Amino acid sequence: MSSAPPLQMTGGRVRFDGREALSGVDLRVGAGEFLAVLGANGSGKSTLVRALLGLVPLSGGRTEIYGVPPARFRDWKRVGYVPQRLPAGGGVPATVREIVASGRVARRSRWRPASSADRAAVDAALRAVGLADRARDSAHLLSGGQQRRVLIARALAGEPDVLVMDEPTAGVDAASQAALAAILRELAGRGRTVVLVAHELGPLEPLIDRCVVMEHGRVAHEGAPPPPAWSRAAQAEDPHHHGPREGARSDEIGMRAG
Amino acid sequence: MLDMLQYDFMRIALVSAILIGVTAPAVGTFIVQRRLSLLGDGVGHIALTGIGLALLTGTSPLLGALVVCVLGAVAIEVLRARSRSGGDVALAVLFYGGLAGGVLLTNREGGGASLQAYLFGSITSVTARDLYVVAGLAVVVLGIVLVFGRELFLLCQDEEVARTAGLPVRFLSVLIAATAAVTVVIAMRAIGLLLVSALMVVPVAAAQQVTRGFRGTMLVAMGVGVLSAVTGLAGSFQYDLPPGPSIVLLALAIFLAAVVGGSVVRRRRTVPAPVPDEARAGATAEAEVRGG
Numbered sequence: 001m002s003s004a005p006p007l008q009m010t011g012g013r014v015r016f017d018g019r020e021a022l023s024g025v026d027l028r029v030g031a032g033e034f035l036a037v038l039g040a041n042g043s044g045k046s047t048l049v050r051a052l053l054g055l056v057p058l059s060g061g062r063t064e065i066y067g068v069p070p071a072r073f074r075d076w077k078r079v080g081y082v083p084q085r086l087p088a089g090g091g092v093p094a095t096v097r098e099i100v101a102s103g104r105v106a107r108r109s110r111w112r113p114a115s116s117a118d119r120a121a122v123d124a125a126l127r128a129v130g131l132a133d134r135a136r137d138s139a140h141l142l143s144g145g146q147q148r149r150v151l152i153a154r155a156l157a158g159e160p161d162v163l164v165m166d167e168p169t170a171g172v173d174a175a176s177q178a179a180l181a182a183i184l185r186e187l188a189g190r191g192r193t194v195v196l197v198a199h200e201l202g203p204l205e206p207l208i209d210r211c212v213v214m215e216h217g218r219v220a221h222e223g224a225p226p227p228p229a230w231s232r233a234a235q236a237e238d239p240h241h242h243g244p245r246e247g248a249r250s251d252e253i254g255m256r257a258g
Numbered sequence: 259m260l261d262m263l264q265y266d267f268m269r270i271a272l273v274s275a276i277l278i279g280v281t282a283p284a285v286g287t288f289i290v291q292r293r294l295s296l297l298g299d300g301v302g303h304i305a306l307t308g309i310g311l312a313l314l315t316g317t318s319p320l321l322g323a324l325v326v327c328v329l330g331a332v333a334i335e336v337l338r339a340r341s342r343s344g345g346d347v348a349l350a351v352l353f354y355g356g357l358a359g360g361v362l363l364t365n366r367e368g369g370g371a372s373l374q375a376y377l378f379g380s381i382t383s384v385t386a387r388d389l390y391v392v393a394g395l396a397v398v399v400l401g402i403v404l405v406f407g408r409e410l411f412l413l414c415q416d417e418e419v420a421r422t423a424g425l426p427v428r429f430l431s432v433l434i435a436a437t438a439a440v441t442v443v444i445a446m447r448a449i450g451l452l453l454v455s456a457l458m459v460v461p462v463a464a465a466q467q468v469t470r471g472f473r474g475t476m477l478v479a480m481g482v483g484v485l486s487a488v489t490g491l492a493g494s495f496q497y498d499l500p501p502g503p504s505i506v507l508l509a510l511a512i513f514l515a516a517v518v519g520g521s522v523v524r525r526r527r528t529v530p531a532p533v534p535d536e537a538r539a540g541a542t543a544e545a546e547v548r549g550g
């Protein structure tokens with residue numbers, strides 16, 4: 001069991017209203033690996049990571065978190081997720097600290113008040129995204145980029161072993177991206193697993209072990225991290241003409257993992 | 259204010275007003291956050307069917323309403339999760355079903371007058387036995403908020419993230435709906451079913467004008483709830499007004515005051531500390547323009 005990879009999908013298919021958003025994806029994310037998921041808008045990146053976490057049901061194939069199907073997985077404190085969409089902001093305000101602290105929920109007992117370890121983790125997460133001084137402010141009054149950093153901090157506060165982030169850097173300024181890169185480097189150094197969906201890798205690029213390029217719900221390319229030029233080209237509607245650099249064919253799946 | 263405490267029924271009414279003032283906004287905070295502000299209304303309509311059934315079978319209306327409300331709230335939640343159109347249509351279906359059922363059943367029983375009491379509330383008719391039931395239910399509701407509050411908070415923030423935190427999302431969704439139903443039953447005798455959900459929503463709306471956080475909003479809303487329930491009751495005793503509407507109108511008045519007060523507070527907060535001379539000059543110029 002302990003040797004099971006953090007995330008593994010075999011032949012994963014997802015249908016929305018009869019249209020396939022994911023058509024047969026094989027993906028293994030090894031422990032300690034830093035995987036980037038690239039691809040054009042609508043290519044299925046978010047669907048892939050949400051399916052990996054069991055948030056959308058598969059219509060075919062299977063997926064496992066640490067060797068267990070999501071429906072039966074119990075050890076959720078090992079998992080952190082940064083969604084792509086900012087919450088619409090319900091009717092009630094919440095402070096930055098309240099939202100970040102809610103990332104500890106999987107680690108805290110229902111009956112026990114916050115421990116000093118909980119508070120320390122929340123403080124650390126707030127500092128990591130540079131929002132310690134805004135902790136008492138209403139989250140919905142922050143800028144879009146700052147709100148995204150709140151969501152990153154919420155995931156970090158849970159101290160997960162595998163961190164799945166859906167475009168965490170969208171709309172985040174260069175300084176904060178560099179700060180995020182520093183945190184992720186430290187996490188990677190401690191053997192944590194990271195799955196990152198992105199259009200621009202930016203300062204995160206040197207951290208990446210392996211890239212997956214999605215196209216029409218399939219893994220079109222897989223391999224070593226591409227040069228920066230490629231990551232920009234990955235946004236183009238038709239990425240055929242910009243192959244990743246040599247030796248990055250999909251039959252090398254998982255070779256670099258572990 | 260004090261002379262109303264000479265009467266037993268007023269003492270009972272006061273205690274139940276305090277219980278309602280505390281519980282309704284506490285649950286309401288989650289309901290508003292989930293954008294289900296009308297859930298209370300839907301459940302209130304369903305309660306009528308429960309009361310009708312109870313009158314018909316000779317059981318306690320409180321019990322009948324409780325059972326039917328909880329079932330109805332669970333049904334709303336299930337429909338909301340299943341159906342594409344979301345909670346909207348689900349609520350409407352139960353609204354009309356509950357109302358029609360209630361009127362039909364109470365009509366057969368010839369209980370038009372008592373229906374009136376439940377629709378608009380009659381806090382002074384609350385008996386000591388009712389009060390024990392209401393107090394027990396209030397303890398249950400507050401206990402749920404206390405124990406499950408953190409999980410409900412994350413659920414209301416983002417259901418998918420709640421799932422990746424391993425929270426029992428379906429159970430929690432049903433729990434919050436059922437808790438809202440219990441709250442409606444707690445408040446129905448006093449406030450009336452048509453106005454119950456005002457006390458779940460309006461204090462929260464008032465509180466969020468002046469607060470920054472979730473916890474703060476909930477605590478201030480509970481304060482607003484108790485304040486409007488107690489003063490509304492006292493005012494209705496003093497001036498011989500129906501208590502339910504008095505309480506709700508007071509809550510609305512506090513809401514309006516909070517809107518005005520909140521915008522003043524926010525403006526103060528955002529003004530940069532050192533006021534440059536130009537700004538002062540500008541303000542003078544503006545005053546001159548207005549004056550002329």
Ligand SMILES: Nc1ncnc2c1ncn2[C@@H]1O[C@H](COP(=O)(O)OP(=O)(O)OP(=O)(O)O)[C@@H](O)[C@H]1O
Binds near residue numbers: 040044046
């Ligand atoms: N909940 C849903 N219901 C219906 N269709 C969906 C849903 N979610 C995604 N889709 C469809 O699935 C396809 C892939 O969407 P997905 O969100 O995975 O794209 P993406 O690669 O993440 O795009 P982006 O770069 O814009 O985030 C799209 O065609 C989209 O319309």
Ligand SMILES: [Mg+2]
Binds near residue numbers: 045046047084166
């Ligand atoms: Mg996406």
